Amino acid sequence: QQQVKQSPQSLIVQKGGISIINCAYENTAFDYFPWYQQFPGKGPALLIAIRPDVSEKKEGRFTISFNKSAKQFSLHIMDSQPGDSATYFCAARTPRGGYQKVTFGTGTKLQVIP
Amino acid sequence: DARVTQTPRHKVTEMGQEVTMRCQPILGHNTVFWYRQTMMQGLELLAYFRNRAPLDDSGMPKDRFSAEMPDATLATLKIQPSEPRDSAVYFCASGQTGYSPLHFGNGTRLTVT
16 A cells, blocks of 8 residues: 655756655654655665644755645755756655654656756 | 665575675664665565564565564664565665654665576
8 A cells, every 4th residue: 555655756857947746645644754865876865854733844955845634745846956866755654652654655766957 | 974884785696595684773773674675666664673672574574584683783684585576675774763864774785586
């Protein structure tokens, strides 16, 4: 069962453009929504994260928009750069009894072309 | 800069052989996760440890996979016997309870022929 649905699967953006990746979830018990960035040959690394009591979080060129009623959240990359080319995973965490299980989306491969 | 260390980085083995992957979590982290990444399934959680105790291994094929944490500096994932469908990248991640991120190692790329 796919608890976190991510789209698109791949994305090509011109340098300087805006990259947008969307995620949707069903489980209202999720309490933490991180985004991870993965380069080839490396493990995923935390990019930015948000809690459901906040509608937006911005860190530099990266912004998470969160819509609790729609159970959707998205990552916006402003002024996209070739160095942003990577695979991006949204994730959601279940705090059940202190067991913090993190469920990942299927990933979006972003390519930023010069 | 503290990081999660995984060995080996690459492993090629024949079907039926035993495979052991090792992970050194970041010192002070009390949670350790094993994930498997494939093109088809993405990142799948295999096992989860907190304070070295296994809390969840429901994502792991019990008949051939086993995960242990003999001490705070070492986590192991063992496959016996290995099968071609086990070919994937296996990631170890560590973290702390609370609103803290997972720190991933660079993975072990396993190829079973």
